[in-house]
Amino acid sequence: MTLKEYITSEDTESAFRFLVGAALPLLVATGLGYNELGIFMLLGSTFVFGIDIPIALPKKLGFMVLSGLLSALIFLVFTQVKDFPVLNGILLFVTLFILNFLSPFSSNFSIVALLLNLSVMIGLSMANTIPTWAAALPKAGYLLLGSAWYTLYALLLHPLQRPRQLRRRLQECLRLTADYFAGQAALFDPDVSRTETLLVLSRRQADVVESHQQIREVLLREPMNITNPETFMGRATYFLANLVDLIELATASAWSLQAVPDHAEEEGAVPLLRTLNEYVVSQLRQLERQIAHEDRTLAEPMQDENAEGTLQQLTEYLNGMKARTPSGQESAEEYRQLRRLQRYFEQQLLLLRNMRDVMARRSARLDLATDRIRQFAIRDTIGWDYLRSHLSFKSGFFRYALRMALTAVGAYYLAVGLGFEYPSWALLTVLVILKPGFSLSKERLAHRVYGTVVGVLVGLGLFYVFQPGTLASMAIFLGSQFFAFSFVKRQYAVTSCFFTLFVLFFYSYLHLEFMDAAFYRLLDTVLAAGLCWLSIRFVFPYWEVQNLPTVVKESLRADRSLLKNVLDQVDADALALTNYKLARKEAFLKMDDLLNSYRLAQIESPGQTEVLTTIQRISLLIYTQLSLLLSLGSFLKRCPDYRWGDSRVKGYLQEALQGVDSLIGNEERTETEQDEIEQNAYGELAIRRREIDQLLLENSERYLSRVHDLFWVESAFELMEITHKLRRMMQLTPDARSAK
Template sequence: MHYALNPRTFLFSHYFYSGLRVAVGVIGLTLAVFAYSSLPVAMTVCIGALCTSLMDLPNPLRHKFNEMLASVLLCTAVTLIISLCAPVHWLLGVMLVLVSFLASMMVVYGRRTLPLQFAALFIMTLSMENELTVPQAFLHSALFLAGGLAYLAYAMLVAWFLRRRIKQQVLAEALFELARYIEIKADFYDMHTNLHAQFNKLVRQQIVLADKQQASRDLILRGTPGARDAVLIQVHYSMIDLYETILSTHTDYALLRRHFADTDVLNRLHELIRKAAHDLESIAFAVTRKRASYADVSYETEFQAIETVLQQLQTAHAHEDRLMPGMPDEAVIVLRTSYNKVREVVDMIGQLHLASQTAVAPLPVLPHADMTPFLTQQKYELGLLIASLNLRSSVFRFALRVAMAISVGLLVAEHLPYASHGYWIVLTIVIILKPSYSMTKQRRGDRLLGTTIGCALTALILHLVHAPLALLGFLFLATVAVPSFVYIKYRYTAIAASMQILLQINLMIPNSTGVIGERLLDTLIGAVIATAFSFVLPSWEYRALPRLIKSVLQANRRYIEATRDLLQSGGRDDLLYRLCRKRFMDCVAGLSATLVRMLDEPANKQYAVEELNLFIVENYLVVSHVAAIRLLLRRHAEGLPKESVDAILQQVSARVGNMLDQAQRLLDDPPPLQSEAAETKPLHDDVAGRIAGPEHLAWSGWQLLQRRCKMLQADADKIVARSAALGRELRVFRQRV
């Protein structure tokens, strides 16, 4: 369950704050205008504020202002154009299709423009019913503009006063998702879970975690940090370091299960890591409440139980000159290493508690460090839009789908036997029809169910409640809920949005309960049209797979090289390493998200699902191995034979880099199945063993480095073989499609 759906955390989340902020602004502005003017004027101002609120997101202040101002100006222009064309029926139809196309083309600038696209289409659908004279159209647009600008000023003022609070909430959300990530890691030690399924679950959570960590970076690291932000910066960096340590905890879970299935040690590890996840949740909850966090979780029971088992194994080794019968040395080493890493995770969570309490100079940000590469960069260049005006562009195809679907929706509305409202059908199409089939499918189900429930609840409220003030109270609650759940549970937003519009209609036109049934039928018609057009000029996810797979391999290689340079230099400036790691994980998350969306598409459009799953997991494991090597060298710094370790790192990184190059070649030009073994022959050269001498064996980290280098090369081997299989399946799939 999403953390914000828990009542304990929802009231402190930025989702609830956003909903409350929007409701107070929109409803408050409407009541203020209504006190000095007529209801139609107040409702026009209300719609202007409501459209602007769609862009009221937790962003840096400058970005928020630019995006909301763009929304105000764009939506005002759409309002004026549609209002002027409304009296001329054929011209209105042409402009509706044209505006739909152009608004949908804005998606080319990324998902951050999706709310702007929806705002433009939303006001388009509400304005299409207006039949105004030219002076009335300009007055109507001016009132809309006034509402939008008034809400913009209100939202910026609130955001300025709450700018640190928003940072706390976004940082806390990243901590909650990291705690969820740790909880998934704990289940690897549960004998009842399937390892392959658990890896897939972990990688899916990585998508969410990467997104939330990026949101935290964008708010906390942008600009010059002030003294009041010191604690937040400390917590953010401690969170990122903890994340890297958690990555390094990957081990040979199958080996542990094989040799320790009959003991209680795996259950203890499982419980220990779950406690760590709950401990991290307590830090996140404290951050949401603007409080320092203090540890209240005890790990001593698990520590003592695991250390007792390790002591028994050591005693058995001392007495018999070997470990327990049938218990290989390797299994015990893996167990002890896993336990030590989990203890390190626990220690770092303790450091997170301390980081949340008080600022300690100096800050972990390097002086004069340019953090721009770590932050989201949004560029709105006309050339990008023009370059996408062709059928090869998925955005262009989406814009055509929307325009055609709205055209059909308008035609259907004109020929319905009852007093239909075409804007409701069009609005349903706009809400449901999204750039990907997966998003469209999800929105369709949520919209149908949400509208049905919302209409039923509204009918019940209107039957029992007649006082306008009480109805206004329900309208306020619905207005709070709409933005609160739009990004975490859209079904709840669909319920609240239906109630919001129906209550507004009833307040303007009392006793208009008959419109509820019409809304349900219009929603069903719009959903059918949107579903049908989701198959028109579709952009199936498999088309993007070759590009995404190549980007993962390229980012993987850059990450390996950056790690080698960092470890060999011994420098403390790890910004390049962190940047390469971030870009690699972003690429893996992007491929994973594409795979998840593809699973919602028709079966005949799904390509190499199992191979892709394994490819993603194996690339993810490379990050785990690299993180483990970095922390290993830090933990065993005493007596480290630097020249020999540098030689190993150089040779292993070169070997892995060559494998990744080979993987890219095989993806483009896969060998026939019968020659695959020869083309992707694994390389098991033991570099560490070949370099090792007596002086190296005395170093405490030598065996661990040996083992981790072997695991890294083994997973690189698998990536090569997987790339060949993916290339071959993609070729066959293209021929079939």
């Protein structure tokens, strides 16, 4: 990372915003002689700063108020229960368990839980100096005042920072989408492994889907008109809709692209397809550059003409191929695959033109019901039934919360028993190290120890060389806090180092013994890190590989819902695109969860090659299944008037749907029954393909309607085959619970 990238990054901007907002009341109060008020307002600002992130205003306000109120309440309670060891221990365990049980359900819940964990630690650390409720209440009021100030400060800045945050996310989404298309080019190369290419594409798609979610976080719940193309927020809505449709088409085309290089007949089409794919990449890169500065400059006319010319060449090539196709099934299949890809590229070029038109403020097209757009926003809610389903040792969330609470309470009371001067630091170390996943916890543990050791050494050097006074100590701890927050997402070891400096010079500012603070900071960290290492290994361990069967089923359920939606759309009088796109979004998100879980399992359990290989194959099969479903959805958008002309076609799709049901436990089906269904489907498929070959040769008017039916039957058969392979893979999956 260059210095320019660091200075202009969102994390650095966020840290600077906190430095100004939190230091201002500290400096004003200190200047007026109210040092204690300034310190507590700084802490109160810290309790809500973590929520000052790129999310919509109503959500930001709600989480800030919640975090501020609960932090003050928790601080108040834990300053007063320390003299009652049993009550203190029970409250500490219950509070930590509840906070950390809820935290994995949402990234925003996780942030609030971390801030509330911090308030527990601060309450315990100050309990000796705040012996009575009368002394505690004013300080809790100061915390609330600091929280209220920073909340107001954040709300005032929100309209200014929102466009910058949104622009960054659109740029990132355009870059990731371009990377996806660039990786897709490997499918044109017969010498490149298809399995590896599809795995790379599925991972890149997961990155793109995550970027879509980040845009939705900033955009879709704002209390304003988000469909007016004359505003930046409105244009962002149109951009997002087109970008999601673009990745849908790319995913849908993966099914057909896999077969392209295998046929010598298609060699003439491959260079044209590759050129069109390169054009899409270049246009996305250009849009990324343009949106950075709200540049309305359009693409060079020559580029557009070249793309249109290439598309025309592909059309003429396919027209010629159709005319010379012999009466062979393979040639007809090749022709239909290429014709499908031609239509996909036509739609992709149209979406690119839509985005350029939005950029130029010429026109804007949105195929969604504008009054339902906000349904695509992220909702941080937990249903009671879903929550209750995780109150079990089978749940990784439950095990994590129990492990966190037991380890943190154990670290705190062990530090107390050993006579450590600041035992709450051991508790905080556990709270920041332990994460739901093993690999992240292990990484955090190492970074925490390295960063603390370096921070203590640097702090001792600064203290003895410069002998800083009160103002100098304030400057150092504020500067350290700024750098700690600016690196928190990039490199936790650096963050840990600066937080150590913050703590040491904060205590120096309070005129507490510097050497004691340094010694116990290091000692508490080492003690807590040792307990964390034992904990992640032996206290209700839950490895990511154990979560894989669950996320596989969730992804299959989402695909099943998408297929059901597509079939319902054909039966309906009119195409309900919004309903389809909501189902599509859920399928994308669940596929993203599956791939992320698989990646974590690879890191945590690299030695379990049999499990990982099986899950990799399952993931790729589900990715191919999603590609097929999206190809059906794309067909409906292109041909919204299509209806079942033959009841048998719908029957085969219903059989495919029931096959997916059998995978997720909604329907029991024997292997023999499944084989019989697939054999019947394959026989029907062969008959229909021969019919299409003949109609193609005769140039019959019936060709188009019959080839549309064949497309659905082929899709049903492919879905059945994928279901058959998935069933075998899921039966062969070794018991992951014996992983460690």
